[in-house]
Amino acid sequence: MTASTAFEQLCRTLAGTFQNRDQALADPAWYVHLRLWCSPTRLFVEDSVTFLIEQASAAFDQAPYRQRVLRIRNETDQLTAEYYALKNPLAWQGATQAPERLQALQPDDLQTLVNSRLSIQSRAExxxxxxxxxxxxxxxxxxxxxxETKLVELAFDAIATSPDNSIAAAFWMYDKGIDAATHKPTWGALHGPFKLIKTHDDSAQLPDPVSSQSA
Known part of the structure; x- marks a missing residue:
C-alpha cells in the first residue's frame, strides 16, 4: 500500500460516529458505554485532513465532552497525527453533530499542545x-x-472496514491521564483500549478528493 493510499483509507476510517456498547456490556466495571464523534472539518485542507472529536456517555443524556482536534498528515511518506485543544471548548460543544457550525472552525480557535504528535504505522491484519x-x-x-500541568499518554488504532464488510471500521482509544509526580496512569484506558465500533459513516464529508491531500 502506498503512503497516499494509506492516508486516504485512514481518513475514511476515522470519519464517523463510534460506540463501544458490546465492550461496556461485557465489562461494565471498567468500560463506560461511550459514543464518539469524529467529524471532518475544513481546517488545514492544503496539506492535511482534520477532525473535531467529541465523546459522551451513551447511557445518560449529557453534553459532549473531551473535545479535541485531530490533524492527519502524510509527511514525506510518513503518516502523522497531531492533536490540538480548543481555546473555548463550550463554544464548539455539539458542533460534531452540526455541520454548519463545524465548518466555521478556524485555526485561531485552536491551541497547540506540547508533545501531541504521533507517528502512524499501518499493517495488514x-x-x-x-x-x-x-x-x-x-x-x-x-x-x-x-x-497545574496535566499529562496525557496518547495512542489510538484505527481499523479499516474489510473489503467484504465482515469487519466493521473501529477506533481503539488508549488515552490515559498520567500523574505528573509518579508518572502512573490515573484515568482512561487503564485495562486496555476502549474499542469503539463505527455506527455511522461520515467519509462523504471529507475534503473532495481526499487523495489530493496526499500528493
Whole structure:
C-alpha cells in the first residue's frame, strides 16, 4: 500500500460516529458505554485532513465532552497525527453533530499542545488494515489547567472496514491521564483500549478528493 493510499483509507476510517456498547456490556466495571464523534472539518485542507472529536456517555443524556482536534498528515511518506485543544471548548460543544457550525472552525480557535504528535504505522491484519498511532516512549502530551500541568499518554488504532464488510471500521482509544509526580496512569484506558465500533459513516464529508491531500 502506498503512503497516499494509506492516508486516504485512514481518513475514511476515522470519519464517523463510534460506540463501544458490546465492550461496556461485557465489562461494565471498567468500560463506560461511550459514543464518539469524529467529524471532518475544513481546517488545514492544503496539506492535511482534520477532525473535531467529541465523546459522551451513551447511557445518560449529557453534553459532549473531551473535545479535541485531530490533524492527519502524510509527511514525506510518513503518516502523522497531531492533536490540538480548543481555546473555548463550550463554544464548539455539539458542533460534531452540526455541520454548519463545524465548518466555521478556524485555526485561531485552536491551541497547540506540547508533545501531541504521533507517528502512524499501518499493517495488514487478516483482510483489513490497522493503523497504529503512537507517541515516542516516555513522551506525554502536556497542557495546563488552573496553573497545574496535566499529562496525557496518547495512542489510538484505527481499523479499516474489510473489503467484504465482515469487519466493521473501529477506533481503539488508549488515552490515559498520567500523574505528573509518579508518572502512573490515573484515568482512561487503564485495562486496555476502549474499542469503539463505527455506527455511522461520515467519509462523504471529507475534503473532495481526499487523495489530493496526499500528493
Amino acid at each position: 487478516g483482510n483489513t488494515i490497522r493503523f497504529e498511532a503512537r507517541q515516542q516512549p516516555g513522551q506525554y502530551c502536556q497542557f495546563v489547567v488552573n496553573g
